[in-house]
Amino acid sequence: ETGVTQTPRHLVMGMTNKKSLKCEQHLGHNAMYWYKQSAKKPLELMFVYSLEERVENNSVPSRFSPECPNSSHLFLHLHTLQPEDSALYLCASSQDLGYNTGELFFGEGSRLTVL
């Protein structure tokens, strides 16, 4: 079983749909992240949760809504998206800083296409 699992791997949705991306980590980590990867652009940090509390929101439009019900699960709820939101959405986790030297552990990503 991989450390960080993302579902679905592929998602196609219309601009009026509501869908959710799910991430689950099996590593016992305390922090979870959502990154957006668009072609030929640096990875964009969207949200960070530490100990289930949102600690960073990088000016992400409200049509993206994160949820972290516990330290192992992270969701990204999507509604009324735009075609420019089409991208690969990556989830990552990391250990608490007391034991951590900075590595992030990534899932395989969810490829989102907005029509």
Added chain:
Amino acid sequence: AQSVAQPEDQVNVAEGNPLTVKCTYSVSGNPYLFWYVQYPNRGLQFLLKYITGDNLVKGSYGFEAEFNKSQTSFHLKKPSALVSDSALYFCAVRAGVSGGYNKLIFGAGTRLAVHP
């Protein structure tokens, strides 16, 4: 502002030749530097990191990276490239430590193409 630059969009290398993928950074304080690799339709995989100590860091799959403080660089290297090394490579720097999590700033990525 803290940032990472990967000046090459693509690097082409013949199999068996040495490879270098370049990275420069700008960060206040001592840098924590990372390299990640992304194969097609996959997530990012950690390759290696520099925290402190020896400037030459060894990582997975035979890769190594050299930290150069005066040039603010952290170039990724491998003595002999394999076709299977073809992938997208990301350099990253830890921009801050707060709230119990790591804020990594990533470069735009460099595509490595190794030809038989």
